[in-house]
Amino acid sequence: MNIFEMAKIPLQKAIETINLDPGAAAIIAVPERTLEVSIPVKMDDGSTKVFTGYRSQHSSILGPAKGGVRYHQNVSLDEVKTLAFWMTCKCAVAGLPYGGGKGGIIVDPSTLSKRELEALTRAYIDKIAPIIGEKRDIPAPDMNTNAQIMGWMMDEYSKITGQFEPGFITGKAICVGGSLGRTAATGRGVVVAALEALKLKNIAPADATCAVQGFGNVGSWTAKLFYDAGVKIVALSDVNGAIYNKDGFNPYEVDAFVQKTGSVVNYPGSEAISNADLLAMEVTVLAPCAMELQITGENADAVKALIVAEGANGPTTPDADEILDKKGIMVIPDILANGGGVTVSYFEWVQNLYRYFWSEEEVIEKQTVMMRTAFKNVYEAAQKYNVDMRVAAYIVALSTLAEAMKIRGMY
Ligand code: GLU
Numbered sequence: 117m118n119i120f121e122m123a124k125i126p127l128q129k130a131i132e133t134i135n136l137d138p139g140a141a142a143i144i145a146v147p148e149r150t151l152e153v154s155i156p157v158k159m160d161d162g163s164t165k166v167f168t169g170y171r172s173q174h175s176s177i178l179g180p181a182k183g184g185v186r187y188h189q190n191v192s193l194d195e196v197k198t199l200a201f202w203m204t205c206k207c208a209v210a211g212l213p214y215g216g217g218k219g220g221i222i223v224d225p226s227t228l229s230k231r232e233l234e235a236l237t238r239a240y241i242d243k244i245a246p247i248i249g250e251k252r253d254i255p256a257p258d259m260n261t262n263a264q265i266m267g268w269m270m271d272e273y274s275k276i277t278g279q280f281e282p283g284f285i286t287g288k289a290i291c292v293g294g295s296l297g298r299t300a301a302t303g304r305g306v307v308v309a310a311l312e313a314l315k316l317k318n319i320a321p322a323d324a325t326c327a328v329q330g331f332g333n334v335g336s337w338t339a340k341l342f343y344d345a346g347v348k349i350v351a352l353s354d355v356n357g358a359i360y361n362k363d364g365f366n367p368y369e370v371d372a373f374v375q376k377t378g379s380v381v382n383y384p385g386s387e388a389i390s391n392a393d394l395l396a397m398e399v400t401v402l403a404p405c406a407m408e409l410q411i412t413g414e415n416a417d418a419v420k421a422l423i424v425a426e427g428a429n430g431p432t433t434p435d436a437d438e439i440l441d442k443k444g445i446m447v448i449p450d451i452l453a454n455g456g457g458v459t460v461s462y463f464e465w466v467q468n469l470y471r472y473f474w475s476e477e478e479v480i481e482k483q484t485v486m487m488r489t490a491f492k493n494v495y496e497a498a499q500k501y502n503v504d505m506r507v508a509a510y511i512v513a514l515s516t517l518a519e520a521m522k523i524r525g526m527y
Pocket of ligand 1: 184254255256257258259429455457458461
């Protein structure tokens with residue numbers, strides 16, 4: 117089964133639970149628009165290479181499409197469509213005036229020079245320029261893209277339109293209209309959501325332990341902010357391997373080590389473990405913050421955490437969901453748990469439209485309020501309909517989307 121069909125399994129359960137109108141369900145099942153582009157780049161060795169990129173706009177029901185751009189060798193049309201669909205639902209759950217979109221380029225960026233990366237980035241924007249913009253579709257960072265790449269995108273798009281265009285993209289550096297608090301925002305959201313779950317289970321943060329899979333932007337900030345909240349981080353990982361310390365890590369120090377060596381592996385005082393060991397660790401919270409399809413029908417039974425907080429998009433497959441649910445594990449689904457990133461992207465966009473900027477405290481406070489509200493809405497839907505948190509999150513998203521579709525006369 118392809119990933120998009122798999123992603124729609126919990127959506128279908130939500131549709132059946134609330135008896136959604138078939139017309140509304142049919143609209144949500146497909147992206148509004150998807151563009152595939154060929155991107156020629158002159159490489160440093162004088163050759164020309166043609167890359168493939170995509171931008172999918174799943175929905176503009178609640179507002180302009182919104183979502184990141186991923187650079188990865190495994191990017192595919194199906195993956196981009198799926199990620200765009202998740203953005204629609206994520207924005208609706210978070211209560212944002214946005215639809216959902218996602219972009220991607222099939223490339224391993226570590227194989228490019230900085231000049232090649234910039235050329236690829238600018239050429240991608242040239243190709244998708246006709247369908248993006250502040251009121252149409254607003255890109256952002258995702259896997260392997262960052263504030264520097266957003267800066268090049270913003271510059272290129274501003275050249276195309278002939279105007280300063282900070283509001284067309286989020287996740288920018290502060291000096292070109294970025295928002296304070298954006299870099300840590302996705303991790304902060306994961307932590308806020310997990311702390312709400314701990315509260316429900318009457319567990320104090322100081323009594324909780326955590327294992328974080330992935331040490332990119334989301335994983336590293338999730339670990340740091342859990343640490344700040346008093347949670348003991350006993351296991352960390354990246355693409356090269358996983359590490360364990362029963363006494364806990366200081367993720368700020370691990371990050372400094374990663375900046376120097378490029379990996380968490382061989383961190384002083386740590387024990388090397390496998391990725392499978394990390395996922396099966398006896399911890400209070402397991403936070404998969406790496407990639408899709410990590411907790412599957414094969415390994416879900418080994419999960420011993422009380423709570424799974426999904427920092428990544430789509431880390432758990434539907435068959436794994438069933439197993440985790442039977443084991444009584446609370447899964448805080450991606451479209452709720454990692455919505456903190458796009459929430460602060462929304463704040464960045466608002467600040468760009470007003471050309472008036474907020475303090476970091478204000479950003480964090482507003483984000484925390486919105487995340488807690490989203491968590492509460494999803495938890496209440498789970499209780500009301502007697503479904504797991506993922507199906508509940510889709511119910512919350514669908515209710516908002518269906519109401520807007522109805523009033524817009526779409527069904
Ligand atoms: N790429 C992030 C996500 O998957 C952030 C998207 C955004 O800020 O628009 O949620």
